[in-house]
Amino acid sequence: MENFSVLGFGHVGISVRDIARSRRFYEEMLGFKVVWEYHFPDRELLFMGNGSVVVEFLQTDSALADGPLNHLSILVDDVERAKAELESKGVKFETELLLDADLYPRGEKFAIFRGPDNERLQLEQIL
CATH class of the missing domain: 3.10.180.10 (2,3-Dihydroxybiphenyl 1,2-Dioxygenase, domain 1)
Structure with missing residues (x-):
């Protein structure tokens, strides 16, 4: 544009x-x-x-059965620390901490969990 x-x-x-x-x-x-x-x-x-x-x-x-959107990515400065803090508050993650080395110049680390209406949420750290 x-x-x-x-x-x-x-x-x-x-x-x-x-x-x-x-x-x-x-x-x-x-x-x-x-x-x-x-x-x-x-x-x-x-x-x-x-x-x-x-x-x-x-x-x-009525929200969609699998959540109202595919996922919402939340950019954080330290994904390991963020995941550990949420787990300590009772949040259950669908994935372990994953590394996608091909996304962004140096890759990203991320993990997926669900919000209260089953929306998929992603913690993301760009490396």
Whole structure:
């Protein structure tokens, strides 16, 4: 594009069944803070952020069986430390810590876990 540059994600929107439950999970487990929230007559919106990561939660009566999106990647400075901290809080990971040496110039380390509405979440450290 000539007229503008993409700098990164502004936010990622996910559908959830219970905004309050998602809010507690992202606050307590991942250190997110409320950026903005609004209650429309027919729906609720909640934006939460941590660093440059912003997630928009949209309350719906039915989220997809495997989560509302493929995955949400959360960039961290030390994936081993982050995984260990979440495990100490009871988060169960679907994968061990994995290395993808071909992604990014020096590779990445990552691990996958699930949020409260079965959304796939990824901790990622770019090496």
